[in-house]
Amino acid sequence: MIKSISKYKWPVIGNERIVNFLKKNIILNKLANAYLFSGPRQVGKRLVAEILGKTILCQDSKTNSIPCGRCAMCQQFEKRIHPDFLVLSKERGKKNISIEAIRSFQHEFNTTSLLGGIKIGIIDDAADLSEGGANALLKMLEEPAGKSIIILVTQFPNLLLPTIVSRCQILQFQSVSRAKILEYLEQRSCSRKIALKITATALGRPGRAIDYFEHPILFEKYEEQTDDFFRVFKEEFCYRFSFIQKYLGTNSHLDRVSHVTEISDVWLTIIRDILLYKENKLDQVIHLEYSDELKKLARSHTNSELLKKINGLIALQNLLSNNVNPRLALENYLINL
Ligand SMILES: [Zn+2]
Known part of the structure; x- marks a missing residue:
């Protein structure tokens, strides 16, 4: 395992405290079994959850840039076919994340890692869980499967069962300063005039700024x-x-x-x-x-x-x-x- 935090290159704008905390915990092998990433929309919660997963799964330990993006694991991750990385969200047209959806997620999650590593699951947005789904998730959190990490992502932590929240390490994401978003856009050769306009309307949400720019x-x-x-x-x-x-x-x-x-x-x-x-x-x-x-x-x-x-x-x-x-x-x- 890489011991230097500077080798973890995560393309995240802002929320450095959370990012550094997670990187340190990877190095110290002290990651929690369950996290709750909460905070406003489009501030980078899902992005950080995914990069954390990709970093853990990356198998290139010699590189100076982790996740490397080149090894077989990174490739599988990018194609969304890595067997140890699962994402559950509300299906289009469905009212919520049902108990059946959580059960099938749990079934896949509890299958032993084919590659002998850690299983990582993201639930986004966790506030979409139905009552039955939430209870099934609670059971899952009470009996963590082997080496595994579940990350709940939501902008509405108050809508989650307190018993679910209490089993998670809570990381509260914040809006990002205009200066950081502006710097990012200018690095991507966005003209200053447009960058200023986008930054003002992005309301501290890098995801929104990137959407507007791209x-x-x-x-x-x-x-x-x-x-x-x-x-x-x-x-x-x-x-x-x-x-x-x-x-x-x-x-x-x-x-x-x-x-x-x-x-x-x-x-x-x-x-x-x-x-x-x-x-x-x-x-x-x-x-x-x-x-x-x-x-x-x-x-x-x-x-x-x-x-x-x-x-x-x-x-x-x-x-x-x-x-x-x-x-x-x-x-x-x-x-x-
Ligand atoms: Zn890799």
Whole structure:
């Protein structure tokens, strides 16, 4: 086993304390049987879970860069066919991670490692577990199989059974500073102008910044959702309904849920900007290119009106997570806007 932490090269932006803690524990052979990686969306929880797995499985001990990406184990890992590395998440179209899904995961997990090494399993998002699934997982955690590590990934640790949480070592991921995200984008030859824009809108989430950088169409979509906010806020009532048609017209239920969730995320950041304008904290404003509109809305709305709109958006998100029809939820929000 490699004894120098500097040889572990993990392409992770931010959360250095967690990353170094895990690397040290690999060296000291002190990894826990179960981890809970919690924290906001797209801050790198799943990425760190995967790289931890890949590092443990990598078999090239002579390299100066672990995981090496070249050995047979790394190759299998990258092709997603490594028999000792399992990932369980909610299937598309399913309401949750069922007890059957956990049982089949457990069955595979408890099969002795073909390669004689450690088995690694990720459950993402662990808050998606059904009640039966959660109880089955608890049993699994109570009787760890041989050499194995289970990593639960979630942005909602409060939704997990306390008895599950208490069996895990908890690592709380944090948002990443703008400076680090900016540095990363510039290293990838992103122009400073675009890097600044992406960094401001990524809200400390490197995963989101990378998405925007690698898929400009996602960033264009973000800008469109920002434009729509100002139209919906300012313009005639009937635009609100053509807006609903535009986003919810032809998609599947799950697409609609994800559209409305995305829109409400973007809108929350804009209302936050209006509040920042009211407080004169301009250095923290994200949508500076809309400063005229933001100023106008700051003048024409009281703090309590804005907080009401924020609470409305949070209520909208709660309705969506409770499987309420997204069209009804959005219409309800817009009518009361
Ligand atoms: Zn390798």
